[in-house]
Amino acid sequence: MREVGRLARRLGLPGDDPEVLKDGYNLLVRLRPAPVVARVATVTAVVRADVFERFRRADELSRFLAGRGVPVVEPHGPGPVRHAGLVVAFARHVEHDPDRRPDRASFTAMLAELHGELRHYPGELPERGPLTDLDAALSLLGRPADLVAARDALAARWPEGPAQALHGDSHARNVLVTASGPVWNDFEDAWHGPVGWDVACAHGLFDEPIDYPAADVPFWLELRALYGVCWTRVRDLYRTRTLPRP
Template sequence: MTRSELRALFASAVELGLPVDDPVVLKDGSNVLVLLRPAPVVARVGAVTAAVRGDVAGHFRRADAVSRHLAARGVPVVEPLVGPVERDGHAVAFARHVPHRPGALPAAELATLLGGLHAALRDHDGELPVRGPLDDVDAALALLGWPPEQAERRAGLVARLPDVPVRPLHGDAHAGNVLLTDAGPVWNDFEDAWLGPPAWDLVCAGLTGAGGAGTGEIGTDLVGTYLAAAADVAAEEVAPEVLARFAELRALQADCWRAAARLVHERRAAPADRERARPAAAQHDAPAHRS
């Protein structure tokens, strides 16, 4: 994270009347998440995402719209609050803090939860991207100067992607985006929502665990559990060959994103670039609270 990102986050919070006297940095990754203690509010500002994607505010707006759609249908989600707002070139979003415990749902429970999520999203009519992870891949490759090996890998994969029905998806439906609370699981982080094949979310749920760690191949039992919970997904939409192609796309997206993130961090660490902030700087940079 940079001082510029933190200043934008704190300034936006102050303008909204939120406290900034005792902030805690919860996460410093693709986005920076700060708990604005003592308020039960988490502020999120684009970091690596801003350098790769550009339109962070658009992603935040879509995430909030999807969350509200799901909440209206009784699906437990992290509640979006004010925002997103744009300040000094940075997009900042605010959500209610949800206390939760470490850990991840077992794969079968996540598959059931995902089937219900897809059913609740079926009638979402808000605007969503149609290329989803391919937008990330192309943006990352552009930042990297289109390295020939990865560009060739992308072209070959795109040519093999199956033509299957699409629907609104979570977009990053791994177990780390399901918060474990005393009241039950709560969905979080719809920033990557898009119109895509159900297989994409199932791949994310089956191949990615809490914190992004791989958990192995998708088994037929997991697919069957998902289909039993989903409203109207046909078995051929999540057939093994379909899952295999989208697992390749997930791997390509992850590889390109990691490479782009490394480049962003290297540029920020250069003497001529902005000085990287440290967690301790959060308190130093926080403006005085204005009542």
């Protein structure tokens, strides 16, 4: 927190009353009284050697979508920065109700509209984002035999078919419900792949699967489940200081 405050002052942001909004895989700090949120790479910086590039792509993709009229949380400032060994990105703070989520039908329509806009994105994105993260996480975990076998079995069944730019972490918690409507957030996990991955990301927060035309959703649900197990174990090691911190 101290370094975030120092960085804010260096960039001319008033951060005299910082508020931790979330401490998950990244640390989110509102730089009160400024309407700005700092995203500090924590667990993600341990797993992702390219975390700065991930933040930069998320910034670029958000600006692209905002330019097309898509409601997104917009970046603040010129882009992510490195400071005191940390990678930090800034976004405007969006007032929202953290207890509200879109209903299943609304979310499905939003995801379809988002995918339609993402098909126009001209930038380069990773081709196998989840597998890259899995391999890094498994290495940090000491490559447990059962998880490695599950990873290899899924990689051998990787579906062929249409691919496009994806949100990458498109669950309902990454939609902020504001007074003027829902707003997409957090494009750090964006990659180029089948839409089934984004559909699988959405499944966990609804009682029933969303009705979306995507091929081989069961495969992506399996991959998403393994992905979640590995990330959770890495996060737990990080919090017990078993893993080095950035």
